[in-house]
Each structure stands twice: as C-alpha cells, then as structure tokens.
Amino acid sequence: MTGGLARGEPAVDAVVVGAGLAGLTAARELEAAGASVLVIEANDRVGGRMMTQYVGGVPVEMGGQWVGPGQKRINALARELGVEIFPTEVPGRTVFHEDGRRSEYEEDGEVPFRDPGASAEVGEAFHALSELARGVSAGTPWASERALEWDGQTLETWKLGHTQSKGARFYFDLAVESLYACEPRDVSLLGVLSDVAASGGFGGLFEIEASAEEHRLVGGAQELAVRMARGLRGRVVLSTPVRRISHDGDGALVESDAGSVRAGAVVVAVPATLRGRIEYVPALPPVHDGLSQRMPMGAVIKCHAVYDAPFWRDMGLNGRAESDTGPCKVTCDNSFPGEDAGVLTGFILGSDARRWGQSPAGERKRAVLECFARFFGREALHPRGYAECDWGKEPYARGGYAGVPVPGFLLDHGPALREPVGRVHWAGTETAARWNGYMDGAVESGHRAAREVLPAGGAGYHPRTTPDDRDLSRGRPRAGATGTGG
Amino acid sequence: MTGGLARGEPAVDAVVVGAGLAGLTAARELEAAGASVLVIEANDRVGGRMMTQYVGGVPVEMGGQWVGPGQKRINALARELGVEIFPTEVPGRTVFHEDGRRSEYEEDGEVPFRDPGASAEVGEAFHALSELARGVSAGTPWASERALEWDGQTLETWKLGHTQSKGARFYFDLAVESLYACEPRDVSLLGVLSDVAASGGFGGLFEIEASAEEHRLVGGAQELAVRMARGLRGRVVLSTPVRRISHDGDGALVESDAGSVRAGAVVVAVPATLRGRIEYVPALPPVHDGLSQRMPMGAVIKCHAVYDAPFWRDMGLNGRAESDTGPCKVTCDNSFPGEDAGVLTGFILGSDARRWGQSPAGERKRAVLECFARFFGREALHPRGYAECDWGKEPYARGGYAGVPVPGFLLDHGPALREPVGRVHWAGTETAARWNGYMDGAVESGHRAAREVLPAGGAGYHPRTTPDDRDLSRGRPRAGATGTGG
Numbered sequence: 001m002t003g004g005l006a007r008g009e010p011a012v013d014a015v016v017v018g019a020g021l022a023g024l025t026a027a028r029e030l031e032a033a034g035a036s037v038l039v040i041e042a043n044d045r046v047g048g049r050m051m052t053q054y055v056g057g058v059p060v061e062m063g064g065q066w067v068g069p070g071q072k073r074i075n076a077l078a079r080e081l082g083v084e085i086f087p088t089e090v091p092g093r094t095v096f097h098e099d100g101r102r103s104e105y106e107e108d109g110e111v112p113f114r115d116p117g118a119s120a121e122v123g124e125a126f127h128a129l130s131e132l133a134r135g136v137s138a139g140t141p142w143a144s145e146r147a148l149e150w151d152g153q154t155l156e157t158w159k160l161g162h163t164q165s166k167g168a169r170f171y172f173d174l175a176v177e178s179l180y181a182c183e184p185r186d187v188s189l190l191g192v193l194s195d196v197a198a199s200g201g202f203g204g205l206f207e208i209e210a211s212a213e214e215h216r217l218v219g220g221a222q223e224l225a226v227r228m229a230r231g232l233r234g235r236v237v238l239s240t241p242v243r244r245i246s247h248d249g250d251g252a253l254v255e256s257d258a259g260s261v262r263a264g265a266v267v268v269a270v271p272a273t274l275r276g277r278i279e280y281v282p283a284l285p286p287v288h289d290g291l292s293q294r295m296p297m298g299a300v301i302k303c304h305a306v307y308d309a310p311f312w313r314d315m316g317l318n319g320r321a322e323s324d325t326g327p328c329k330v331t332c333d334n335s336f337p338g339e340d341a342g343v344l345t346g347f348i349l350g351s352d353a354r355r356w357g358q359s360p361a362g363e364r365k366r367a368v369l370e371c372f373a374r375f376f377g378r379e380a381l382h383p384r385g386y387a388e389c390d391w392g393k394e395p396y397a398r399g400g401y402a403g404v405p406v407p408g409f410l411l412d413h414g415p416a417l418r419e420p421v422g423r424v425h426w427a428g429t430e431t432a433a434r435w436n437g438y439m440d441g442a443v444e445s446g447h448r449a450a451r452e453v454l455p456a457g458g459a460g461y462h463p464r465t466t467p468d469d470r471d472l473s474r475g476r477p478r479a480g481a482t483g484t485g486g
Numbered sequence: 487m488t489g490g491l492a493r494g495e496p497a498v499d500a501v502v503v504g505a506g507l508a509g510l511t512a513a514r515e516l517e518a519a520g521a522s523v524l525v526i527e528a529n530d531r532v533g534g535r536m537m538t539q540y541v542g543g544v545p546v547e548m549g550g551q552w553v554g555p556g557q558k559r560i561n562a563l564a565r566e567l568g569v570e571i572f573p574t575e576v577p578g579r580t581v582f583h584e585d586g587r588r589s590e591y592e593e594d595g596e597v598p599f600r601d602p603g604a605s606a607e608v609g610e611a612f613h614a615l616s617e618l619a620r621g622v623s624a625g626t627p628w629a630s631e632r633a634l635e636w637d638g639q640t641l642e643t644w645k646l647g648h649t650q651s652k653g654a655r656f657y658f659d660l661a662v663e664s665l666y667a668c669e670p671r672d673v674s675l676l677g678v679l680s681d682v683a684a685s686g687g688f689g690g691l692f693e694i695e696a697s698a699e700e701h702r703l704v705g706g707a708q709e710l711a712v713r714m715a716r717g718l719r720g721r722v723v724l725s726t727p728v729r730r731i732s733h734d735g736d737g738a739l740v741e742s743d744a745g746s747v748r749a750g751a752v753v754v755a756v757p758a759t760l761r762g763r764i765e766y767v768p769a770l771p772p773v774h775d776g777l778s779q780r781m782p783m784g785a786v787i788k789c790h791a792v793y794d795a796p797f798w799r800d801m802g803l804n805g806r807a808e809s810d811t812g813p814c815k816v817t818c819d820n821s822f823p824g825e826d827a828g829v830l831t832g833f834i835l836g837s838d839a840r841r842w843g844q845s846p847a848g849e850r851k852r853a854v855l856e857c858f859a860r861f862f863g864r865e866a867l868h869p870r871g872y873a874e875c876d877w878g879k880e881p882y883a884r885g886g887y888a889g890v891p892v893p894g895f896l897l898d899h900g901p902a903l904r905e906p907v908g909r910v911h912w913a914g915t916e917t918a919a920r921w922n923g924y925m926d927g928a929v930e931s932g933h934r935a936a937r938e939v940l941p942a943g944g945a946g947y948h949p950r951t952t953p954d955d956r957d958l959s960r961g962r963p964r965a966g967a968t969g970t971g972g
Contacts, residue, residue: 151671152640152642152643152646152670152671153639153640153642153643153671154638154639154640154643154893154894156638156639156893157638157639157640157643160638182894183894184638185637185638185639185893185894185897186892186893186894241765243729273779276762276763276884277762277763277765279727279763283879283881285843285844285878285879286785286839286840286843286876286878286879286884286885287840287843287844287878289878289884289885290782290783290785290840290878290884290885293759293779293781293782293783293884293885294782294892295779296776296779296780297776297779299772299776351897351898353772354772354773354776354898354899357771357772357773358771358773390772392771392772392773392775392776393769393771393772395769398762398772398775398776398779399772399775399776399779406672406780406892406893407640407642407671407672407892407893408640408668408669408671408672411671411837412837412840413840
C-alpha cells in the first residue's frame with residue numbers, strides 16, 4: 001500500500017482529500033492562512049460533482065450548475081474568482097404532460113392539471129411543508145421538538161396524508177425527484193424539513209425565480225474549481241485515490257496508490273457515503289462509520305441534446321417540461337448566452353435512472369430524444385450533439401446530486417456529520433448547515449473545515465516546504481467520461 | 487497495491503472473500519465439487535458475526551448463537567459437523583420492568599403491563615403483521631402486489647397506526663429492537679414483512695419456543711466455522727483484507743495487502759454495506775453499488791456477566807428480562823449446560839448502543855450490572871467475569887446483527903442483492919431468501935453462491951494446484967477484541 005515516497009516526508013500542515021468545491025475551498029482558505037496544503041483527488045479532473053464538458057461545440061453542464069440569490073457564499077466565491085453569473089430564466093411557456101395529454105402554461109399561470117383541484121392541493125402541500133419547517137433549526141434538525149416524529153416517517157407517508165388527487169401526487173413526486181434525485185419514499189420527512197429550513201421554503205426550491213436556480217455561471221460551474229485549482233498549482237494531485245488515513249496525537253499519514261504524505265490534519269471532502277471506502281487507522285467510531293452507511297446518493301442521469309439553435313424559443317416555449325412519462329420527466333433550456341446553439345437538458349431521476357441506466361446507450365438516447373420531441377416537436381429528434389452523465393457510474397461520486405437522509409439518519413447520526421475524529425475533519429455539501437446539497441453548502445463546509453484545522457485566531461501557520469504534485473503523479477488513468485458525441 | 491505474489495499465479499477456481507458462515511459454506515461446497523478454492527478473511531479469526539470467547543473461565547457467545555427448528559440448513563450443517571444442539575429454554579418467570587415498576591410473569595402468562603389492554607394490542611399488532619406478510623413471497627418481496635405501498639413507509643409509521651397505548655408501543659419497539667438491533671423508524675415495513683414471510687410469523691421470531699431461538703450450539707456457534715475451516719486447512723488465509731477485485735471475460739484478480747490471486751470466480755461473502763469498501767474494476771454497476779449504500783447494519787453491544795452459578799434460577803427466574811429502561815432492555819440466561827457458571831447476557835440495541843458505545847468502558851459496565859441488579863437482585867453486581875462486544879467497533883462487521891432494509895431499498899435494489907456481476911458472486915445472510923439475517927440464511931446463501939459458480943451439473947472441476955495459506959500470510963495484525971475480562 002505504501003508507495004514510492006519515503007515515510008516521514010513529504011509533510012504538510014493539511015491534506016485535503018477531494019478536489020471538489022468543498023475541498024478546494026478548504027485548501028484555499030488554509031493556504032491563505034499560511035498553512036501548507038496538498039489536495040489529493042481520485043478523479044483525473046477537479047470539480048467533483050461540477051463537470052462542464054464540450055458537446056457539439058458548446059459547453060454543457062454535466063453536474064451542479066445553479067446558483068440562487070440567497071446563496072451568499074457561492075456568489076461571493078464566483079465574484080472573487082471573476083466568474084460572472086447570468087439569469088437562468090428563458091421567457092416562454094412551460095410544457096406540461098399528463099396522462100398522454102400535452103398542454104402548455106404561462107410562467108405565472110396555473111399548472112393545467114386534468115383535475116382542476118390538483119393545483120391548489122400542491123400549493124397547500126408545499127405551503128404546509130414550509131410551515132412545518134419553521135419548527136426546525138437549520139443545521140441542527142435533530143434538536144427540533146418534533147424530530148422523533150418527523151424522522152420516523154418517509155416523505156411518502158407525509159405526502160399520502162396531505163394530497164389526494166393523482167395529479168397532485170404526481171406533481172409532488174416530480175418536485176421531490178427534481179430536488180433530491182430520489183422518490184419521496186427514500187427520504188426522511190425530517191430531512192426534507194431540515195433542507196427547507198436551510199434554504200427557505202419548499203416552493204422556492206422548485207421554482208426558478210428567486211430560487212436556488214435563478215442564476216448560472218458563465219463558462220460553466222466547473223470553472224470555479226478550475227480557477228481555485230490554478231491558484232493552488234503544484235498542490236493539487238489528480239488521479240490518486242486515497243486508500244488509508246492513519247492518525248494519532250502526533251499527526252496523520254495519508255496513503256494513496258501513488259505514495260504517502262504526513263499531515264498535521266486531514267480534511268476529507270467527499271460525499272458521506274464514500275467516507276467509509278477509505279480505511280481509517282484507528283477505525284472510525286461506530287457512529288461515524290454508521291453515518292457513511294446511511295446517507296446514500298440519489299440517482300440521476302443528466303441528458304443533453306445540442307441543436308443549431310434553441311428552436312423551442314421560436315415556438316414561445318421556455319424549454320421547460322414537466323411530465324408524468326419519462327425517461328426525462330423534467331427538462332430545461334440549458335443553453336449558454338453568446339452561443340448560437342441551443343441545449344435541452346433532461347433529467348432521468350431516482351428509480352427511472354436505475355432502470356434506464358441499465359439500457360444500452362443507443363436505446364436510452366433514442367428514448368430521451370423521443371421524450372424531447374413529445375415536448376418540443378420533431379425537430380428535437382435531430383441534435384448535432386448528444387451527451388449524458390450517469391452519476392451512479394462516476395466511480396468517485398457513485399450517485400447524485402447528493403446524499404439523501406433516510407429515516408432515522410439525522411436523529412442518530414446527524415450530529416456526527418461535522419464532528420471531527422482526531423486529526424480527521426469532514427467537508428462536503430452534505431455537512432453544511434445552510435444550502436446543504438447545493439454548491440453553496442459545499443463552500444460553507446470548506447470554510448468550516450478550514451477553520452477547525454486552523455489554530456485559534458485563524459492564522460499563524462509558518463509556511464513550510466510543500467511537496468510538488470509531481471511527487472504524487474503516478475495515479476492510474478481513469479475510465480473515460482460517459483458522454484458520447486453525436 | 488499488488489503485493490509479493492507474481493501476477494498470473496497462484497490461481498484457483500474460486501476465491502471466497504470472508505470466512506464467515508456464508509463464505510465457508512460456499513468454499514466447502516465448491517471444494518466438494520472438485521474446485522480449487524482459497525478463502526481470504528480480513529479478521530484474524532474465522533466465524534464472521536459468530537464469535538465465541540472465554541470469559542471467567544467459560545465460553546460466551548459474542549455474536550450469532552441461536553438456531554430454530556424450522557431452520558433446516560443450519561441444523562443439517564451442525565449435524566454434519568458433529569456440533570450438537572441443546573434447548574435454550576430455562577424454566578422460570580420472566581422479569582418485566584415498566585415505568586420503574588418491576589414485576590414477573592410466568593412463561594405462559596400475560597405480560598403484566600400497567601395498562602391492562604396493552605397485551606391484547608401487542609398480540610393484535612403482531613398478528614396483523616403476520617397476516618400482511620401472507621401477501622409477500624419470501625425471497626422476492628419486491629414483486630408483491632402492495633410492495634410500493636409497504637416499501638414507502640417505515641415500520642414506525644405502521645406501528646403508530648396499529649397500536650395506541652404507551653405499553654403496547656414500548657413492547658413493540660422492544661420486539662423490533664431485539665430482532666433488528668434498530669428502531670422501528672430505521673426499517674421499511676416491506677422489509678419486515680419480507681422477513682416474516684421468510685421465517686414464519688412475527689410472534690414466532692420474538693418468542694423462544696418453536697422459534698428462531700429454540701436451540702443453541704454446544705461449544706458455541708463459532709465452532710461451526712472453526713470445524714469448516716479445519717476441513718479447508720491450507721485454503722483459509724486470515725488477517726488479509728481484500729482491497730480490489732478486477733475481472734473480465736477471462737477471469738478475476740483478487741488483490742489484498744498480502745498479495746494477489748487469480749481466480750475463475752469470486753464469491754464476496756461480507757455484509758452488503760461492506761461490499762462497497764472493496765474496489766472493483768470495472769466499477770460496480772450503479773444499482774449494485776447503490777445497494778451497498780442502502781443496507782446499513784443495526785447497532786448492538788452484547789454484554790455478558792459470568793457468575794459462579796445461575797443464581798436467578800434459585801429465585802424461580804429464567805434470566806429473561808424485558809424493560810423500558812436500559813442500557814440493557816432485554817436479557818437472557820446464556821449459560822452453557824455442563825458448566826457450573828451462570829451467564830447473564832444483556833443487549834444494548836439501536837440508538838442505545840450508539841449512545842452507550844461512546845461512554846467509558848467502566849461506566850458502561852457499571853450501568854449494565856446495575857441493570858442486571860434491578861432485574862435479578864444485588865448479587866448481579868458482582869460477576870466473576872464481564873465482557874462485551876460492540877459490533878459497530880468490529881472493523882469488518884461495522885454493526886450487527888445484520889443489514890437493515892431502509893424504505894425503498896427492496897423495491898429498487900433488492901433484486902440486485904443476489905445478482906452476480908461478471909465473475910463476482912454475492913453471499914452473506916442478507917442475500918438469503920429464507921431466514922435472511924440468521925445463521926441459517928448465511929448457509930443458504932453460501933450454497934446458492936457455490937451453485938452459481940459451479941459448471942452446470944454441479945461438479946466437473948478438475949482440481950489444480952491450490953496456493954498454500956502461507957503464500958498470503960503477511961496480513962496486518964488486527965486490533966484486539968473489545969471484550970474486557972473481570
């Protein structure tokens with residue numbers, strides 16, 4: 001297991017495991033305070049669950065991409081790095097598809113359910129969730145007075161008690177799938193209430209305007225990670241899975257396929273479910289190990305078709321579709337400004353993702369494009385480029401968008417999410433008190449982890465020799481991206 | 487990662503990962519059919535979640551220990567190996583402790599709840615679960631007509647709808663904690679119904695007579711594993727965690743800290759949640775990886791006090807206690823026949839185990855013995871030996887008794903539990919169609935995995951050279967057992 005580097009050197013103040021938004025944020029803050037850092041990333045790229053790729057000649061967002069106005073940390077980071085934001089909103093009508101019937105509705109209009117009462121039902125259910133969430137304190141949901149009651153049930157159970165019509169239930173499911181990439185049965189009611197409290201209202205999560213999806217990032221979200229990594233040049237090692245972290249009162253030893261590094265502290269910035277795939281010496285305490293057994297990733301295949309132009313706009317459509325028939329039950333116009341090309345993005349979510357992920361790629365592509373054609377017309381059948389990312393197949397994400405709290409998880413394991421174990425600290429959007437599951441939460445978690453590691457006062461490290469990334473460059477090549485051109 | 491053994495040799499027909507009951511059963515059957523096998527075990531002992539240790543001069547059962555009359559496979563194995571069984575039953579009254587009030591009841595008597603209606607309520611709830619379970623086919627619960635409804639809710643939700651009194655709910659919780667080492671909120675209703683279908687009635691699981699706890703094994707349950715391993719001498723390697731399994735059309739390569747072995751097939755016989763801690767090349771498909779994220783282990787600390795004699799029997803007590811106050815809410819007389827000593831065993835379960843597992847050992851021991859004294863008198867405060875096993879601290883179990891199906895797990899991931907991936911096959915009690923979670927299920931799974939690996943017809947292997955266990959003996963020593971003497 002120990003590789004080419006001699007024991008005892010190189011040594012840094014802190015090793016950060018994972019070059020996603022959380023890890024890079026932590027590394028940057030640690031370095032700014034004078035600490036020597038080394039970031040070790042398993043993938044052959046930085047960005048974690050943010051990944052921007054070129055398809056049909058234009059950038060497309062394979063992973064996290066949206067930014068909301070209430071998300072102060074990600075907005076501040078983008079400004080600092082000189083990455084501009086632009087509004088997501090595309091004017092036009094949304095396509096609605098229910099029971100094989102296609103309709104359209106205006107931005108401010110009512111969803112045209114077959115059952116005329118469904119719309120009010122949905123509104124009431126979302127409102128009721130927001131009201132309940134007032135009883136939950138963001139960041140410490142396990143301390144809520146009714147935590148036991150709320151963490152004892154699935155969101156599905158709550159839904160069945162608070163909606164009646166088929167239409168309302170389909171739309172509720174669609175909202176949950178869109179937000180969590182899982183079914184309402186997979187997530188704890190307390191988990192959802194906690195997220196509402198951490199973000200400001202369930203409806204707000206699902207709408208575009210004044211929501212978590214109001215803005216996007218020029219050049220793509222991964223640009224944030226690329227720019228941070230550039231500032232850390234020489235201290236970010238790629239293609240190097242960390243295998244073991246040993247630690248005691250004197251410090252830590254981080255072992256990877258490419259060698260070992262000593263460190264004063266380690267920040268593990270990976271999804272909670274993947275923490276357990278690193279070996280710890282001594283072994284993690286049962287609650288810390290148990291939490292990595294209980295926060296499974298959602299399931300999502302994000303599918304993109306690139307066209308010569310956003311033809312749906314000429315039809316007065318905004319590229320958004322909501323449907324009870326998949327594979328893509330939700331779509332959006334994901335074009336970048338300044339490009340002629342139009343990009344339609346469809347989400348295959350939860351159980352659908354598991355099923356469709358097992359189909360041959362060609363069959364899945366055909367079904368996705370037929371879906372787009374049902375929503376936006378036959379022109380959708382002939383994109384100039386097509387690509388998709390099944391996040392369950394990404395070896396160092398193993399699902400997306402984020403970890404999902406199952407019933408009972410937060411009560412018994414929530415407090416351990418952020419709790420350090422000796423020299424090991426934890427980051428990642430799942431550990432955030434605000435906007436967990438979003439890019440903003442990842443940034444929060446990186447700041448918090450860095451502050452834990454820093455001596456009281458936030459600075460005081462005397463920089464010492466940092467190992468060069470060439471010291472740890474013998475990582476294995478990783479399998480190619482899942483996107484396919486054409 | 488690749489160790490001292492040259493690539494390409496040694497080679498075997500099958501490598502079995504894990505020397506618990508499932509893995510050893512598979513290895514034994516494969517070898518009997520003429521296949522060459524190598525069993526690689528991470529611990530420094532065989533037996534997995536069966537572990538018999540000497541405390542105060544007598545054997546005590548740290549892990550799985552009970553056998554029921556309906557469990558044909560484990561009974562047959564015990565007979566074959568010459569391990570005798572003996573009845574668990576101890577005559578006498580059971581102690582019942584509710585709201586600080588201690589009482590006793592006869593074996594055939596009613597539980598003396600403060601609320602006289604609670605007993606009937608509990609009986610009705612257990613009966614209702616058994617009735618529902620008739621709609622579930624053992625081994626394929628996801629195919630049940632009402633699977634979607636049942637897998638969408640926690641057992642807690644069902645309990646709240648089917649019990650009213652505080653007493654009935656406490657007793658229901660106690661039954662679930664005893665059976666699953668988790669709270670009713672942690673487990674899917676479908677999961678529980680599936681287990682009832684796979685074992686024959688909820689009440690039956692909780693009672694001793696004519697149940698899964700009717701018999702025990704002379705010499706301790708681990709004896710089964712020890713005898714099987716003896717028959718496989720030279721083909722069982724200890725203290726060797728497997729790190730990576732690569733496989734393609736030609737075969738598999740199993741890499742461990744101690745070296746690599748080529749194999750025609752691999753049987754991974756570890757708890758489902760630990761499958762993901764081995765690296766696979768190619769990476770596991772999303773559904774297979776996802777299942778290892780969604781079947782967390784229960785939490786249990788099994789506590790044993792050894793006395794010069796089973797003094798409670800002289801008081802007309804059978805050593806069993808049921809209590810709403812912990813740390814041990816359930817106890818039993820766990821003495822072996824033929825020994826003068828008496829053994830009281832108490833279970834700290836679910837949330838209690840997580841909380842008490844963080845206390846200093848001395849404090850926990852004192853609390854356990856005070857618990858025993860509350861049930862059986864002050865003599866219980868002075869055992870001649872005391873030991874406990876927190877299964878969450880066992881590095882290659884990381885919880886106990888078994889994996890718990892969270893809501894939504896069985897629907898989306900259940901079918902993949904037993905589904906091979908290329909050259910990789912899966913065993914372990916979690917994968918059994920009958921008596922999953924029990925020793926009997928482990929044996930079933932080992933047989934099934936062996937049959938998958940064997941050529942059609944069940945035999946036909948031509949034995950070839952098997953590597954000696956000395957080839958793979960450079961494993962790291964494992965941390966000591968958690969039991970403490972005295």
